[in-house]
Amino acid sequence: MNKIQKITAGKRDFFSPKGRQVDDTTIANVKSILGDLEIRRDLLIEALHKVQDAYGYINASDMAALAEIFRLSQAEVYEVGSFYHHFNIIKEDQEKPFKSKLRICDGLSCEMAGANTLFQKIKEKFKTEKIEVEKVPCIGRCASAPAARFNKEPIDNMDVDKIVEVHRAGMSFALNLPKYETLVDYIGRGGYGIFNKLKTGAIEPEDIIKTVSDANLKGLGGAGFPAGRKWEIVKSFKGPRLMTVNGDEGEPGTFKDRFWLESRPHQMLEGALIAAKIVGCEKIYIYMRDEYPEVLEILKTEIASIEKEKIATIPIEVRRGAGAYICGEESAMIESIEGKRGVPRHRPPYIAEVGLFGKPTLNHNIETLNWLPEIIENGVDWFKNKGWDDKHSGIRSFSVSGRVKNPGVKLTPAGIPLSKLITDYCGGMQDGHILKAFFPGGASGGILPAHLAHLPLDFGTFEKFGGFIGSHAIVVLSDQDNIKDAVLNTMRFFKHESCGQCTPCRSGTDKMIRLLEENNKELELYNALIKVMSDSSICGLGQAASNCVSHLINHFPEEF
Ligand SMILES: Cc1cc2nc3c(=O)[nH]c(=O)nc-3n(C[C@H](O)[C@H](O)[C@H](O)COP(=O)(O)O)c2cc1C
Ligand code: SF4
C-alpha cells in the first residue's frame, strides 16, 4: 500500500481493502525508530515507547504501522497504547503535542505543599512556550514536595524560578545519575558472596529458605506475605518457572524502592538471583516505572556488568512501565510485561501457578529482595533483633512525607510507633504544626487519627481499624490540613488509575467523589457504596479505595 485511504461518508475506495491503510513511508520510519528491537508481541509496549520518545506523541498512522509490523490488529495496538498515560495518541489531523513535557505531581504530599497553585502559575508563565504542562500522580519524590519532572530532569521543591532556570539552561533532556554503589564497590564489601556460595553448593537452598522463614521476612510491596513460604509454593508447581521483580512503586507517598536502587542496586540484583536460583526460575523480568529514568539507566548499566563478569547465571530483562499505577498489582504487571493492557487477572489461578506467559511465577518487591543477601549473611537473630520489640522482626524503610521537619526514607526498626518515627527520625513536626492524622500505607491504607500514633507501624496493626501499613508510605497531616480535601485527592487518584474492568471500582470511585463534592451527608448511601466497592471489586485497588472515606466518616466526623 502506498497511500492513506480517504474515508468519505457512505463511500469507499474500491481499489483498497476496507479500513485504515498504512503507507510505506510511515512503515519505514517506524521501523527505523524501532531499530534492532525484536518484533515480539510482548515487546509492543517498548515499541510504543520508542515512537513516543522519538516524536513526543504517537499518531494514528504510526499505530497502524506498528500493527502491520507486529502483525497485530490495529484495534489491539490501540487498546494497549491508549491504556497507558505516558503515550499521547493523536489522530492524523489533530494538533501535535510538544515533545517537551513538564509533569507536575498533584499527589497528596505535593498538593499539601502547594502544587495546584504552582501548576496554575507555571501553566500561565509557559503558555507561549513549546512545552506540555500537565498534572500527574505521585512521581516518587514526595520528600521534596512539591515535585515535578521536566523531561528527564527531576525538580525537587519546585517553584516557578526553578522551572524557568532549567528551561533557560536547556538541560531538561539530560540524565544526571546519582552516585551509587557500583559492581566493584559491591564486590569490595563481599557482594555476590552468598550467590556464589549457593552456585557452588557451599550453602544449601533449604538452609536459605529456613533462614529467610525464621527471620520472618515479609513481602514489602504491600501485602506482607512471608517470602520463604512464597518460594515453597512457587517451587511446588512444575517448571519451567519465571521470576518478576516489581519496581512499579506507584503507591502515592512511596519512594523507598527508588532509594535502594539509586544507592545500592546490586544488593537487590543479588537478592533476585538468589531467590530465582532457589525457586528454579529460568529468567528474571524487572518491571520498572517509567517515572524513574535514572533507575532504568542504572539497571541497564549494572545488569550489563554482571552479565559481562558472568555473575548472572540466567537472563535479566528490564521492562519499562508507562505511567499506570495498576501495573503494580502483580497480575496486571504480568499482563503489561506480556505487552498488553495492565488489567488485573481473576484469581484463581494465582500467578504462583499460572503467571507470566502461563508459567509458575515468583514475584517480589525491590525492597524484599534487597534484604535477602544481608539476612543470609548475618543470620536470623541479626535481622529479628532489629525489630522494635520481639513481636516485630527486622528493619523497614519507611517513606515519610508531609508535615514533618525532615521527610525522606527512614531506616527504622519494624513496629516503631509513628510518634517515635516523627520525633526520633524526622526531627519532629514542622514548626507550628500539630499532628492530626496520618496515612500509614500510602493512598490505599486509609487515614487514621493522631491518637493512634502510639501503635506499632507494622503488618497486622491497622487491619482492625480498616486500614493497613502496605508499602510503609507514611503521609503526615497536621491541624492545618483538611482531612476531606486529603480524602478527595486520594479518591481522585483511584478514579484516575482504575483500570475500569469492574463496575464497583470504575463507577464507585466516581460516585464517591461526586457525593463528597456535593457535600452529601447520607451515611447509608456512603456505607452501601463502601461495602460494594470493598466486597466486590476484582483487585486491591477497588477493594481498598474507600478505606479513606470510611475513616473520614468514623474518625473525623466533624470534617465529613
Ligand atoms: C493496586 C495495587 C498496586 C500495587 N503496587 C505495587 C508496587 O508498585 N510495587 C510492589 O512491589 N507491589 C505492589 N503491589 C503488590 C503486588 O501485587 C505484590 O503483592 C508484590 O509485588 C509482591 O511482592 P512481595 O511479596 O515482595 O511484597 C500492588 C498491589 C495492588 C493491589
Ligand atoms: S478493582 Fe479497579 S483496578 Fe482492580 S480490576 Fe477492578 S476496575 Fe480494575
Ligand code: FES
Ligand atoms: S511526588 Fe508528589 S506526592 Fe509523591
